[in-house]
Amino acid sequence: MRRYLAGRLGQAVAVLWAAYTISFLVLVWLPGDPVSAMAAGGLDQAAVDPAQLEALRREYGFDRPPLVQYLDYLGRAVRGDFGNSVATGRPVTSTLADALPYTLQLTAAALALAVLLGGALALYATYTPHRWLRQLLMSLPSLGVSLPTFWIGLMLVQLLSFRLRLLPAFGNEGAASLILPAVTLAIPTGAMVAQLLAKSLLTTLDEPYVETARAKGAGRIRVHLRHALRNAALPALTMVGILVGNLMAGSVVVETVFSRNGIGRETVGAVTVQDIPVVQGVVVFGALAYVLANLAVDLIYPLLDPRIVVTAAQPRSTG
C-alpha cells in the first residue's frame, strides 16, 4: 500500500510539472506580454512610451531569457510562491484563495445535484417496466450532454429570474444565488453520470448472479438497489475524476454567465491579459484537483469492492 501511494504521488508530481511547463511554454510563445497588455487596457488605443514599458518589463522580469524566467518561477512555485499577478499586483496564492470558496460551493453543489439527479434518472430508467418511458428517460442524458452550458444558463435565467423573478440573475450573495448556477452546471454533469450508470446497470442486470438473486425470490427493488447498483456503481465512480475536471471547466462558463466570482472568472480574466503568474497558478491548481480526485477514487475502490487489491505493480487505470 505504501509503495503504491509513493508511486501515485510520483505520478502526481510529474503531472503537475508537465502542466506547469506546458502552460508556461504556451504563454511564452504567444506574441505580446502581460506588461503591454496592461498598458493596452480599456477600449482605447493610445500610444505608450516604449522606454517606460521596457522599465516595467525589467521590473517584472519579463526581459530575461524564457529559460531563466522558467527556472526562477518553477523554483519559487515548488516553495508554494506563485508570485504576484501582473494585472492587479496581488499575490497569486491569495487571489486564488479568495476565489476558491465560491468555486468550491458551486462545484460541490453541482456535483451533489448531478450524482443525485443523474443516479435517480439512471435507476428509474432501468427500473421502469414501461418501454416508452424507459426510452424517453434514456434519451434525456444525451440531450443534457449536448446542450451548451451557456445556453442552459441563459434559458434558466430568462425563465426563473427575468420572467418569474424567483431567483437572482447574478452575484454570489446568499444561497438563492447558488441555485441557478449549480443547476446549470449539474445538467451536463448529471447527464454524464446518468448515461454511464444506466448503461452499466443494464449490463449488470443481465449478469447471471442477478438471475440467481431473482430466482431466490428477491423483489425487483431489492435486486435493483442491493445487487445490481453496487456493482454497476464502480465504473461510474471511475468517472468522478473526469467529472471534477468537467466541473472545473464548466465553472468558467457558468461563473461568467451568472456573474459569480471564482476560479473560472479569474482564469478568463488572466488569460485575456496574459497574466502569466495567475494562469500558471490556475493550471497547477486544476491539475492538483484532478490528481487528488483520481487518487481518492482509487483509494475508495477497494472499500466498495473487496475483489480489488491495490498494489504498486498494477495501479488501476483511472481513465
Place this chain on the structure above:
Amino acid sequence: MHRAPQSIVVRRRLITRLAVAGSILLTTACGSGVGTAGVADDNAPKAGGSLAFAVGSYAGCVDPQQVGSNDTIYALRQIVDSLTDQDPATGKIVPWLAERWEVSPDARTFTFHLRPGATFSDGTPVNAQAVKDTFDAAPKLGAKATLAIGYLSGYTGTKVVDDLTAEVSFKQPNAQFLQATSTFSLGLVSSASTKKTADQRCTEGIVGSGPFTLESYQANQSITLARRTGYKWGSSLWRKPGEAYLDKVVFTIVPEAGVRTGSLQSGQVDAIGSVGLADESALQAGGNVDLQARANPGVVFNLGLNNSRPLLRDPAVRQAIQVAINRQEIVKTIFPTGSKPATSILAHTTPFYTDFSAQLTFDPGKAASLLDAAGWRPGADGIRTKDGTRLSLEVDWFANAATNRPTLELIQQQLKAVGVDIRLRELPIAQITQIQQSGDFDALWGNITRADPDILRSTYSTALANTYRLEPGELDTVLDEQAATTDTTKRQALVSQAQKLIAENAYAIPVVELTTELGVAKRVHDLDFEASSRIQLHDTWKS
C-alpha cells in the same frame, strides 16, 4: 437512432414554452411601465436610496489614475474631484476644486487657486500640497497610469505658492493640461495615498475628496460606493449644491449582455452600461427603460493607415479608400441608434471639432477615378493591380468592442466594390502596444477617447510615438502650435487646420464615432454624462 427525434421533440417543446414566457414577459413589463409613468409626476428630487448599476467588466484596479476602462471608471470617477470640470455642452473648462486659474502665455505654467474648505475623506485638507503630491506621484505609477502620465508629459514640478495656490510647470508648452485637470486621471488624492505603491493603490484604493467614497469592492464582483457626508465642494456644473442624493451606489460586474438587459428589465438593477444595437429593441419594448447615448469625444473609430507602406505612401490610394467607405450604411446597420458617421478625425463632441464631411462623403465613382488615374487597373478577380502588385491591405483589429468585426467586414465589402482587397487579422488585445511600436501593420482599427484636440498631436505628431509613420511636415507645425496656444480663437484655427490636413491627405480614414449607450430605468433621474461621455452620479436620484 431512436434518440435523435426524441430530443428534437423536447427541444421544440422547450422553445414553445420559451416563446410563451417571452410574451408574458412583454406584457408584465408593459404593465409596470404604465405604473412608473404615473409615479413620474412627482418631479422633486429626493435624497436616499441605493442605485444598482451593472457593467460588463472589471479592470482589476480601484485607483482612478491607473484605470482607463469605462466600466470601472464609472465607479471610480465618483470618489475623486478634479481641479476643473469640463462642460459637456460647450467643452469649456469651468471651476471645481480650483475657483480660478491662470495659464502663462507660453502654456508652460498653470496656477490654480483652490477653494477653501474642501477635505479628503481621511479628513486632510485639499490644499496646494495635495496638488503637488498628486502630480508628483502620478508619473511614477507605471504602465497602468498611461493616461495620467500622458497628460503630465514634460512635468517639471509643482510649486506650493501658498496653502491654496499651486503652480504647475512643464518644460514644453502644454495647452492640453488645463482640460486634463478636469479628467478622472488627474483627480486629486490625499497625500497619504500618494505614498503608497502603484500596486497598493490598485488593491487598497485611494482616498479622494469626491461626493462618494469607496466603501468596499470584490474583484470581478462589485464596487460599492457610499455617500460622503458633509460634501460641499461640487463642480460648478452640478445642479445640486452639497451632498449627493444617493446613499449608496453598487456597481455589479455582469459580463453577459443578455443578463444585463434582462436584469434591468426585471428591475434587479437600475442602470446598465455597454448597451449595443442588438439590446435596444428588447430594452425599448418594456417601456420602463430610457436609453441614453452620447458620442465619445476624441479620435473616432478609424482605419489608422501605416503611411510608410509602399501601397499607402500614395495619397491617391488613401483618398480613394476614404471616399469608398459608405459610413451611413455602417452606422445604420451596426451601431447603436443615435451614433453618427465620422465627419472629421475628431468626434463632434470634441472641443475645437470642425466638420470636414465634404472630404468624407461616400463617392465610389470618385474612388474609382482616383485609382484609375494612379495607374491601378482592375484585375481578373476585380481587385486592382499595378505593375504586378495587387491592391491588397491587411487590417489588424482587436476584440475590444463588439462592433469591430461587423464594421470591418462591411468595410471589406465596400472596398472590394472599388477593387481594393482588405484582409482582416484579429489580434489579442495584449498585442496592441507591440503592433503599434513595431510598425508591422498596414492599418489598425481603433479609436481614442479624449475631450481635448491635443489627442491629435499625441497620435499624429512625428516627434512623438508616430505610430502611423507619417512624414514630418506641416501637420507637425500646426499640432505643436495648437499645443502652445491658450487663446481659444487662435487654437480653434490651428486645430481646424490640423483636421483639414488629416482629411485632405487621408493620413487616417475616419469611419464612425464611438457612442456610449446606457440603459437607465425610468425611476432613475439625472444620471448625466460628463464631457468624456463617462457619468457623474452626484445629481442622480431615484423616485
